[in-house]
Amino acid sequence: MHPTVELLLQRRAEVSRESWDALWDALRDRSLDRDDALALLGSLAGALPGPVSSAALLESFAGRRATGPERRPGTVNVVGTGGGPATFNISTAAAFTAAAIGVPVVKSGSRAYTGVLGSIDLLERLGIRPAGSYPQIEDSLDRFGLAFAGGFVYPAELTRLARLILPAGLRPFGRFLNTLGPFLAELPVTAQVTGVSDPAVLPLLRDLAATVPDRRIWLSTNDAGADELLPFAVNTVDTNSGTVPALPAPSGGTLADLRPGTGPAGAAARFLEVVAGSAGDVATRTVAFNAAALALAGGHATAWEPAVAEAGKALREGAVLALVMRMRTDG
Numbered sequence: 001m002h003p004t005v006e007l008l009l010q011r012r013a014e015v016s017r018e019s020w021d022a023l024w025d026a027l028r029d030r031s032l033d034r035d036d037a038l039a040l041l042g043s044l045a046g047a048l049p050g051p052v053s054s055a056a057l058l059e060s061f062a063g064r065r066a067t068g069p070e071r072r073p074g075t076v077n078v079v080g081t082g083g084g085p086a087t088f089n090i091s092t093a094a095a096f097t098a099a100a101i102g103v104p105v106v107k108s109g110s111r112a113y114t115g116v117l118g119s120i121d122l123l124e125r126l127g128i129r130p131a132g133s134y135p136q137i138e139d140s141l142d143r144f145g146l147a148f149a150g151g152f153v154y155p156a157e158l159t160r161l162a163r164l165i166l167p168a169g170l171r172p173f174g175r176f177l178n179t180l181g182p183f184l185a186e187l188p189v190t191a192q193v194t195g196v197s198d199p200a201v202l203p204l205l206r207d208l209a210a211t212v213p214d215r216r217i218w219l220s221t222n223d224a225g226a227d228e229l230l231p232f233a234v235n236t237v238d239t240n241s242g243t244v245p246a247l248p249a250p251s252g253g254t255l256a257d258l259r260p261g262t263g264p265a266g267a268a269a270r271f272l273e274v275v276a277g278s279a280g281d282v283a284t285r286t287v288a289f290n291a292a293a294l295a296l297a298g299g300h301a302t303a304w305e306p307a308v309a310e311a312g313k314a315l316r317e318g319a320v321l322a323l324v325m326r327m328r329t330d331g
Helices: 003-010 017-028 035-047 051-064 090-100 121-126 134-145 156-164 171-183 197-211 262-273 281-297 304-316 317-331
Strands: 076-078 105-107 146-148 191-197 216-222 235-239
Touching: 003 035, 017 051, 017 134, 017 156, 035 156, 035 171, 051 146, 051 156, 051 171, 051 197, 090 105, 090 121, 090 262, 090 281, 090 304, 090 317, 105 134, 121 262, 134 146, 134 317, 156 281, 156 317, 171 197, 191 281, 197 235, 216 281, 262 281, 262 317, 281 304, 304 317
Parallel strands: 076 105, 076 191, 105 146, 191 216
Antiparallel strands: 216 235
């Protein structure tokens, strides 16, 4: 068994960057066998590495990448950790809405590990193709103010692992991938808003955010266990940079107002109803709240109330749905 995998399985010591590098070298050189890869992923799925090991993992991935994209000031990434109650794709709706009010957004995400549709699944249903390269991200930002990042933004080592464990898939290891996923993508942004559904992982993510010098990170949680801000819940936001304006007080609504629709087709239809502003007041306020978070985190707004109002107006007056339709036909 590879020594790094043994370290992870024993859980007695932190894993250094050098150990992670040795593991990825073995994966690249095809000296890591399938059983080791499955044991590695099983260990990561069973218990996340500690903060030192996780930070070393991110450093290892970063050190193996080619030069990343040039960051665009004021551009925001939105991505959640997954899990929590079933809702429509709030963060994807918020990405469209924020872009519709002038906030440049790059949305990263994945296929569904726990819900009906992940962001990539939803985009396929909508007929919107994620960007396959950094120039495509730049082009989409220039044309629409919004880009959806394809899998190329994630470490190549994850793709190699997925191939090595075939015919098994990555779904059983979704907890690890969802939790650390927001820190794995290399994107041309200067801010990031990440919802965290499981408060138990928040201390780890706070520690990781503190090691990130090149973008402002907001980590949001709430007492409903969702990985997005909810207008009817008690929300908190932690940041690695500056301060966060006081959050609005909870108002009316329940999780039932945010239902996702039945099956993949129903979930896609429900999403279109949401971005058309016709899914009810609570759904509209929820999307507007999250779009406002992108505006504030990116430095495009300074107060919640006017930002939420502007986003709500864009939903109700059709600007958000119009952007969705433009990206479906012109993307």
